[in-house]
Amino acid sequence: MDKKRNHYPPRLADRFLEFYCLPDRLEQIQGDAYEIFYLDLEEKGLAFARFRFIFHVFSFFKWSNIGFSKFMYLKTNNTVMIRSYFKIGWRNILKQKGTTFISVFGLSCAVGCCIVAYLFIANIWFKGLNQPNKDEIYQLVYTSEEAEGLVTYGTVAEPVSELIPNTLNQVKNQTKVLYEFPLLIQDNESFFQRSIYADPSFMEMFKYRMEFGYPGALKEPDQVILTHQLSEKLFGDMHPLGQELSLVINGEEKLFKVGGVLEDLKDMDMFTFDLIVNFESHPHTITDIPLKDAWSKELWTFIQVEKGADIPRIESELERFTQIQNQVNPEKPYVDMGLIAYPDIIYNVGKIERGVRDFLGIGPQILLGTIGLFILLLAVFNYINLSILMASRRLKEIGVRKVIGSKRSQLVFQFLSENLLICFFAIFLGCLLAGFIFLPGFNEIASKNLQIDLFRDKNIWIFLGSMLLAITLITGLYPATYLSSFKPIGILKGNQKIGSKSVFTSVLLTFQFTLAIISMVAAIAFVQTNYINANRDWGYNSADKIIINVPESKDYVPLKNKLSALSSVVEVSGSQDYVGNWIREEEVEIGDEKYNVNFLDAESNYPELLDLELKQGRMFNPNLISDTQESLLVNQTFLDQLGLEFPLDQTVTIDSANYHVIGVVEDFHTTFFKNEIAPMAIRSSPDSVFNYLTLKMNPGSAEASMQSVKEIWHEIVPLGLFEGKLQTEVFEREIADVNGIAKLISFSATLSVTLALLGLFGLVSLNMTARIKDYCIRKVFGANVEDLSKKLVKRYLLIWGIAAVIGSVFSVIFISSFLDSFFAFHSGVGIIPLGFALFILLGVIITTVASQILKVIKANPSMILKSE
Amino acid sequence: MKGYHLGELEELVLLIVGILDQEAYGVSVAEEIKSQTGRKVNISAIHTVLNRLEEKGFVRSHMGGATEERGGRRKRLFSLSASGRTAINEVKMMRNRLYDQLPPLALDFTNG
Incomplete structure (x- = not known):
């Protein structure tokens, strides 16, 4: 008999039989099927017997036998069961408030961070996809043969748009879009604003919700549509409709009325703009220019096709435009024209020149994504560790349930449903945290306008839903399967060992400590670098200097004369670019070798005015004609990189003119510390006209006299934007950027250390409560505090040690390259950030464990051993 | 004749149940039919017939x-009831x- 027991009927078929069969017929039928199976097994072998069994299962599948008993039985009970799962889960949460708080707090912080990171990334990738017509809109592009191969351009010749209705079929609508940066003047204030010049059909193809007015306002050439932000900035609380403003392009001023205001775009539109203007109002729209000139003007052109239009056919019809273009403008032939679907524009960033989007900003996305992931991992590990430990109090429950007949899958399901409850809370709180704390903070740092838009953005729902599911499964699956795998006999006998000694917990804890170390090192190193850079010598004296822009060359001389007359001004000097900003590059020739160097054209007194430090040779002498015509000052890097020694025995050729190097100045920072110091040559040009004026003021008077400088400037340039700034503030934007990132990283480091600490605290305290009797008995038998604490601390110190090694190695590798992407000048991951990070973590660990040891020391063994 | 109509397989199964006396259940009935008549009957058909006979x-x-x-599953053992007999x-x-009432065989030529 026994040998038959080695084989069993096919499991799946057997299950199927159980599944469909009426309960009161099942025993009889299944018994017979089994009996025949074993008969066949003896006579004809396993394969035949199995086949026959399956055959029988199907032959029993008759109406009179089918009851779907199990199915119906489960269905009626499921709701009750699930309800009681949640009830038990809720009671468990209430019973263990401390640990639940740690889990929920950690998870919700993590969810909050992830939401911010998600919104930031989605904001880049889903930009513009809220447009209802997005699947019908296509952008016209063309490719042409360039020196570096075929290049695709996002712009096409302007007249193409007018020919579209007669040439292309199945096209509903088309619009030209021209991006401009005009000066906006309103109420004596002027700003540069990003403007879109578009056909009125733009507002039909792209749908925007209007706050005031209506989309048709664009049909009037003298009306503009503003964004919510601009309207608020210009008019504040006033009703914007009908208000007047003027736009200046190339010195031409034109008056407009506000015809409409868009609702807040929340940074989710494809185009980044502040106002929309009718295309006809653009000063360049002159109809009677030569045909060739018209065809060489290029701008973005969008078409909206009819539903279900044949795109390849439209693309083939574009051939006509290629022909016209190549006839009219043979010097600049198109190879091909094509269509890019509106939703695909984002994927073509980098492939298309002059496209709508040309920048993705992968770096910040990675940074934020990493932060979100770090925090999430920390929180998830906390939760896994704690939930395993917490379940050790429920081992008896598991045992009893198993004895009564719960299947393992039911237990797993129960644990998962409790998890779901916790994760649901976490997600809910995470949304609140993100919406009210994280996002406003982040928006301020990154000057963004991200918001959680639960009503209109369906992607956020998908994101939150998948977060809920993912976190529930990740945090729940391991504990659930692990706990439900115990044998009931072991549990009820009390043999089951569980808890903090497990390798798994230690591994997770090590990982958490490692993450905490890495994020701390990143933050400390970044802040340290920031601190060092804030005190870095710029290589020149930036105090008491004002830089102002000269918008047009005719204003240069009057501006210079007027400003020189100001009493607080000591000296004035003009320059083509200014130190503290981007400086153009020129090719220099020395002998046969060619190099690209920064090339600064300035008046001869500019180097002295800036207080550049002379190293060798001399500064320009304004009275020497040779100095203003054929002399150069270079910086030290120039000599170092080109391998030269001062004095040079040869001349330097720039643009086929020869120059003598008359002096060498110390290196100075013309751009922010993100960039290396480049080789630089300064030429003094005589009495020419420059783009910028630098004013040297009386000591301490620079800031105070800014206002009077501005007034003088406006007297001479009535239509223009005053861009004066102090020399000390030239890096202001970069410094603000870097400080923002420092804040972000410090925040995430604090959060990750807090989470790791909380996790550790929960672990140690749960461990302690479980074993306090053990410790008390030791105490009674005379163990001193030292022994007890050694026993406890040893394990965590070991984990700290491992994490310290791993964390340091990873930090040195990754954080250095992270710093490299922000600074050319940084202190690297030295002993300070590493030491600080390790020390802080060690301190935190010891404090946490010590607080628990204190509990043992204070505990009165008689009280604890007496209870229960 | 009311209620005594039996199909061919029903009649066969009823007889076998009677023969097997206290030992009649699905598999044994199928085996017995096979050994007595050489017919192979599907087990599910026998179940159907037994159920119908019981009804x-x-x-x-x-x-x-x-x-x-x-x-470890129990058999459903069938026995002949009085009305079955x-x-x-x-x-x-x-x-x-x-x-x-069958006429005599064809070899008998008496009836011409």
Whole structure:
């Protein structure tokens, strides 16, 4: 008999039989099927017997036998069961408030961070996809043969748009879009604003919700549509409709009325703009220019096709435009024209020149994504560790349930449903945290306008839903399967060992400590670098200097004369670019070798005015004609990189003119510390006209006299934007950027250390409560505090040690390259950030464990051993 | 004749149940049919017939006799009821009556 027991009927078929069969017929039928199976097994072998069994299962599948008993039985009970799962889960949460708080707090912080990171990334990738017509809109592009191969351009010749209705079929609508940066003047204030010049059909193809007015306002050439932000900035609380403003392009001023205001775009539109203007109002729209000139003007052109239009056919019809273009403008032939679907524009960033989007900003996305992931991992590990430990109090429950007949899958399901409850809370709180704390903070740092838009953005729902599911499964699956795998006999006998000694917990804890170390090192190193850079010598004296822009060359001389007359001004000097900003590059020739160097054209007194430090040779002498015509000052890097020694025995050729190097100045920072110091040559040009004026003021008077400088400037340039700034503030934007990132990283480091600490605290305290009797008995038998604490601390110190090694190695590798992407000048991951990070973590660990040891020391063994 | 109509397989199964006396259940009935008549009948067909016979009241059943081959499951044991035996008798008698009325074989030329 026994040998038959080695084989069993096919499991799946057997299950199927159980599944469909009426309960009161099942025993009889299944018994017979089994009996025949074993008969066949003896006579004809396993394969035949199995086949026959399956055959029988199907032959029993008759109406009179089918009851779907199990199915119906489960269905009626499921709701009750699930309800009681949640009830038990809720009671468990209430019973263990401390640990639940740690889990929920950690998870919700993590969810909050992830939401911010998600919104930031989605904001880049889903930009513009809220447009209802997005699947019908296509952008016209063309490719042409360039020196570096075929290049695709996002712009096409302007007249193409007018020919579209007669040439292309199945096209509903088309619009030209021209991006401009005009000066906006309103109420004596002027700003540069990003403007879109578009056909009125733009507002039909792209749908925007209007706050005031209506989309048709664009049909009037003298009306503009503003964004919510601009309207608020210009008019504040006033009703914007009908208000007047003027736009200046190339010195031409034109008056407009506000015809409409868009609702807040929340940074989710494809185009980044502040106002929309009718295309006809653009000063360049002159109809009677030569045909060739018209065809060489290029701008973005969008078409909206009819539903279900044949795109390849439209693309083939574009051939006509290629022909016209190549006839009219043979010097600049198109190879091909094509269509890019509106939703695909984002994927073509980098492939298309002059496209709508040309920048993705992968770096910040990675940074934020990493932060979100770090925090999430920390929180998830906390939760896994704690939930395993917490379940050790429920081992008896598991045992009893198993004895009564719960299947393992039911237990797993129960644990998962409790998890779901916790994760649901976490997600809910995470949304609140993100919406009210994280996002406003982040928006301020990154000057963004991200918001959680639960009503209109369906992607956020998908994101939150998948977060809920993912976190529930990740945090729940391991504990659930692990706990439900115990044998009931072991549990009820009390043999089951569980808890903090497990390798798994230690591994997770090590990982958490490692993450905490890495994020701390990143933050400390970044802040340290920031601190060092804030005190870095710029290589020149930036105090008491004002830089102002000269918008047009005719204003240069009057501006210079007027400003020189100001009493607080000591000296004035003009320059083509200014130190503290981007400086153009020129090719220099020395002998046969060619190099690209920064090339600064300035008046001869500019180097002295800036207080550049002379190293060798001399500064320009304004009275020497040779100095203003054929002399150069270079910086030290120039000599170092080109391998030269001062004095040079040869001349330097720039643009086929020869120059003598008359002096060498110390290196100075013309751009922010993100960039290396480049080789630089300064030429003094005589009495020419420059783009910028630098004013040297009386000591301490620079800031105070800014206002009077501005007034003088406006007297001479009535239509223009005053861009004066102090020399000390030239890096202001970069410094603000870097400080923002420092804040972000410090925040995430604090959060990750807090989470790791909380996790550790929960672990140690749960461990302690479980074993306090053990410790008390030791105490009674005379163990001193030292022994007890050694026993406890040893394990965590070991984990700290491992994490310290791993964390340091990873930090040195990754954080250095992270710093490299922000600074050319940084202190690297030295002993300070590493030491600080390790020390802080060690301190935190010891404090946490010590607080628990204190509990043992204070505990009165008689009280604890007496209870229960 | 009310209620005593039996199909061919029903009649066969009813007879076998009677023959097996206390040991009639699905598999044993199928085996017995096979050994007595050489016919292979599908087990599910036998179940259907047994159930139908029980509905008609010709057989009675009770659960019992678990064996290891069945994975500890009990058999549904069938036995002939009084009306079942009457039905068999009835069928047999009717068959005999009909048989007796058969004309003699063709070799007998008396009837021309």
